[in-house]
Amino acid sequence: MTIARTSPPAKLNLFLEIPARRDDGYHEIDTVMAAIDWRDELEIESIPQPRIELTADWLPSVESVAGELGLDAGAGRVPELLRIPTDDSNLVVRALAAFRASFGVKTGFRVRLGKRIPAGAGMGGASSDAAHAIDCAAQIHQFDNVSEVLHGIASSIGSDVPFFLATADSQSPMAAHATGRGELLSPLKTCPSIHFVVAYPSTSLSTAGVYAQLNVPQQPVSSASFLQAFRRGDRERMGKAMMNRLTEPALKILPQLNELLESLWQCGLQPCQLTGSGSACFGLAKDAEQAKEIVKRLETELQPGVLLRVAQTVPAATPIEIEPS
Numbered sequence: 001m002t003i004a005r006t007s008p009p010a011k012l013n014l015f016l017e018i019p020a021r022r023d024d025g026y027h028e029i030d031t032v033m034a035a036i037d038w039r040d041e042l043e044i045e046s047i048p049q050p051r052i053e054l055t056a057d058w059l060p061s062v063e064s065v066a067g068e069l070g071l072d073a074g075a076g077r078v079p080e081l082l083r084i085p086t087d088d089s090n091l092v093v094r095a096l097a098a099f100r101a102s103f104g105v106k107t108g109f110r111v112r113l114g115k116r117i118p119a120g121a122g123m124g125g126a127s128s129d130a131a132h133a134i135d136c137a138a139q140i141h142q143f144d145n146v147s148e149v150l151h152g153i154a155s156s157i158g159s160d161v162p163f164f165l166a167t168a169d170s171q172s173p174m175a176a177h178a179t180g181r182g183e184l185l186s187p188l189k190t191c192p193s194i195h196f197v198v199a200y201p202s203t204s205l206s207t208a209g210v211y212a213q214l215n216v217p218q219q220p221v222s223s224a225s226f227l228q229a230f231r232r233g234d235r236e237r238m239g240k241a242m243m244n245r246l247t248e249p250a251l252k253i254l255p256q257l258n259e260l261l262e263s264l265w266q267c268g269l270q271p272c273q274l275t276g277s278g279s280a281c282f283g284l285a286k287d288a289e290q291a292k293e294i295v296k297r298l299e300t301e302l303q304p305g306v307l308l309r310v311a312q313t314v315p316a317a318t319p320i321e322i323e324p325s
């Protein structure tokens with residue numbers, strides 16, 4: 001049976017304002033998201049049985065990721081923080097189930113998920129896996145012109161999923177301005193090459209929990225200045241206009257994040273902020289060299305306990321490799 005392989009990227013919210021609370025339990029958001037080259041690995045195989053099987057493992061190994069985070073992964077034990085659900089609470093399983101139902105597909109899928117993107121970090125790992133899974137499934141079944149149905153499935157799975165579907169699908173750079181609850185997308189035609197240092201502090205935050213702590217601003221800040229600077233590739237003005245309205249509510253739940261932000265700032269990463277609802281923080285580096293040097297310095301200061309990576313915006317969609325049966 002056919003196999004599809006791809007590498008779902010994480011995202012950073014470079015700008016995130018929340019203009020209003022809605023009556024349906026969601027918030028209106030005004031955000032600029034960029035995909036970054038911190039990626040999971042996804043392999044999807046079509047199988048004759050009418051079910052979805054999923055296995056998930058950390059890359060390069062659970063011991064190595066646990067070691068960086070200062071967690072014990074001895075004797076085959078997976079620390080709580082690194083447990084990835086393999087039942088229908090995994091967004092990949094939910095998305096593929098919705099795919100089968102929407103298209104009346106009788107056969108099933110076997111999924112192998114290689115995780116690198118921390119969960120509950122505000123980096124959208126699960127959403128990206130889900131979006132890429134349905135894109136792979138459409139390619140396996142050779143369904144053409146189905147982007148509207150896929151978009152419908154994506155937004156039913158989560159507000160951030162359509163962004164990753166757009167990045168899976170398109171030839172344009174992988175950044176977008178998102179509004180509504182996150183599902184209304186205007187892809188950005190240019191995306192400057194930006195280097196970041198991203199830091200995940202070995203604690204996850206629940207998106208719903210952080211939104212619940214938010215006080216919606218009386219005078220929301222518009223994304224217009226940030227978007228203008230982003231389109232021009234003006235790093236300095238971009239830096240001045242970056243913001244994340246969810247920082248304050250996330251800090252109410254996890255005040256220690258302030259120390260991590262302070263450490264990034266002290267190394268010369270300016271500005272630095274949370275991505276999405278956290279818990280990962282990132283700072284804008286001047287270039288790849290500065291980002292690498294700062295990661296090296298922070299590794300000695302902060303590890304074990306914090307996952308640190310240099311990340312970069314990605315210029316084009318990740319190809320899906322199809323291996324015919």
Ligand SMILES: C[C@@](CO)(OP(=O)(O)O)[C@H](O)COP(=O)(O)OP(=O)(O)OC[C@H]1O[C@@H](n2ccc(N)nc2=O)[C@H](O)[C@@H]1O
Nearest residue numbers: 025026027122123124158159160181207208211276277278
């Ligand atoms: C905060 C953001 C910023 O990009 O990212 P993450 O931190 O999750 O990565 C997103 O808005 C998260 O999107 P996503 O993670 O897909 O959220 P969903 O599964 O749709 O919703 C989870 C819960 O978050 C809250 N929620 C989510 C989106 C939104 N626009 N308003 C909300 O209030 C709701 O309480 C909802 O029940």
Ligand SMILES: Nc1ncnc2c1ncn2[C@@H]1O[C@H](COP(=O)(O)OP(=O)(O)O)[C@@H](O)[C@H]1O
Nearest residue numbers: 089090091119120121122123124125126127129
């Ligand atoms: N494919 C997946 N990979 C990782 N976590 C997943 C996946 N599917 C569901 N989850 C669950 O989703 C939650 C967070 O999802 P994720 O998208 O990584 O976080 P965030 O919303 O912070 O971007 C975690 O609690 C995790 O258990």
